[in-house]
Amino acid sequence: MGIIDGLLNKIRPKGTPAESSDDYYEYCPHCYATLSLQKGYDPSLKYWVCKGCGEMLINPDIESDIVWICDECGAVMNEQEGFSEETPEWKCTECGFVNKIDPSEIYLTEDEFQAEARSPYRGLSDEDILELSLYQEQEYIGGKENVILVKHRETGELFIKKLLTIYNKSIYAYLMDHPISNMPRVIKMYESSNCLVVIEEYIKGKTVEAILESGLISEKKAVHITGEVCRILDDLHNLSTPIIHRDVKPSNIIIDDNENVYLLDMNVAKWFDPDKADDTRYMGTQYYAAPEQVGYGLSASSAKSDIYAVGMLLNVMITGKFPKEEKAAGAVWNVIERCISLDAENRYTAKELIAELKKLKDRKSAEEAYR
Incomplete structure (x- = not known):
């Protein structure tokens, strides 16, 4: 939820008044795009998403170097009236979602945050993740990163693991309990925050x-x-x-x-x-x-x-x-x-x-x- 990111790469030193912004340019430390030329940018802003690379940047003139992002809508909660890092949870004023302010969920960069946000296993229980760890990935099928040949670490049996973002969970649940002849058997399924993870029979052919x-x-x-x-x-x-x-x-x-x-x-x-x-x-x-x-x-x-x-x-x-x-x-x-x-x-x-x-x-x- 929280992101620690690089500071704005500025010619002016920290503490230089924003009014003197006409005398210098500011650059993104990730892609070196000129922030001063990006529409809507102002050096007095606390946070800015670079239009060149999409990275979240934190103004060096603010006290906190952590940006707290709403897990539901992505709003910056630091800017919401009454927000404090000391509270155990915060109800986002943009969407109403209650976020836990958990120091263990701090990411050093925007890349780390986005990788975790997109993870197909995000939101799964420790038990589910432990079960899934038994399926060792071998190769992508048909060049698709969401269809993976896996090998069970204990039995050596091959299965197909699918990471589905479009699905009807009730159909997979039905087929797991009521297999259809000449269709791959559904062995296990796990629903994360981002997708349905399905383990099914591997058909060689x-x-x-x-x-x-x-x-x-x-x-x-x-x-x-x-x-x-x-x-x-x-x-x-x-x-x-x-x-x-x-x-x-x-x-x-x-x-x-x-x-x-x-x-x-x-x-x-x-x-x-x-x-x-x-x-x-x-x-x-x-x-x-x-x-x-x-x-x-x-x-x-x-x-x-x-x-x-x-x-x-x-x-x-x-x-x-x-x-x-x-x-x-x-x-x-x-x-x-x-x-x-x-x-x-x-x-x-x-x-x-x-x-x-x-x-x-x-x-x-x-x-x-x-x-």
């Missing part, structure tokens, strides 16, 4: 995105993968309160070493509410997200929104492109076209799509046998 980097996927295999994804979605969509995945795409589907298909990433998933006419937040990935999912439909996102994404996925696996660029050829296009209908009511359910895909597979097998 290749994403469809990675497979596509090596070349297109045959229609037969693409239809099979799509059917397996639909089986997972059918389970999610037929819960007593359906879960809508909202982010079906190549990077969220993984094929393990035994050719089993898994659906990943539930961070933008939502519970289906039939009474809602629109989504509170528009979420999803461009081109895979259905019109209603991004605010252009006549209703909120639903199970049919996931089917739209599945149709896009099937076309991309076969052609490497979205339908507006290139349509899959033959009977499979008729199935894709219905999946991506602008009217959600015209799309298949997951169960209906499974049946249509089976017909395509049977027809393909019959054609191959005839040849």
Whole structure:
């Protein structure tokens, strides 16, 4: 909460009256920007955030060299009437949040303060942090700093640790207690002040995105993968309160070493509410997200929104492109076209799509046998 920072780097010595400010320039000790030229700056100010580097600076003419920041809104509490460092806690006059004035929470620099403020583990109990320390970080997955391969220090087992800032905690809690077949099991979760930390099962394999980097996927295999994804979605969509995945795409589907298909990433998933006419937040990935999912439909996102994404996925696996660029050829296009209908009511359910895909597979097998 409290920050001790560098003093203003001034030509005038401490104690020189502010009225003589026309005779000198002041510089930020961090980035050496000229403070005197920054809009709104005045040498009589007690505190100033440098517009060059964003660092909090303390005027050397004030008695305290500690800035006390509100943990809720970031206001400088030193400037609030009646504030004292001697009080054990202070109610911020800007936002009403009660802050503890704890000398153990003093940071030597703004960088230290910001690092702690952004820490994914901020606010966790000592017990939770001790549990998390058992998971030793190995590497980032897909270059994402919030998706990390970890190794349990005692068992040697591999897991995935995710640091989520967008999530529905109740969905992860449900999946931890009620695992869905062919989705990574949620092992543990911890909610900090900044994010949800999720430990989940590690699935070894290749994403469809990675497979596509090596070349297109045959229609037969693409239809099979799509059917397996639909089986997972059918389970999610037929819960007593359906879960809508909202982010079906190549990077969220993984094929393990035994050719089993898994659906990943539930961070933008939502519970289906039939009474809602629109989504509170528009979420999803461009081109895979259905019109209603991004605010252009006549209703909120639903199970049919996931089917739209599945149709896009099937076309991309076969052609490497979205339908507006290139349509899959033959009977499979008729199935894709219905999946991506602008009217959600015209799309298949997951169960209906499974049946249509089976017909395509049977027809393909019959054609191959005839040849």
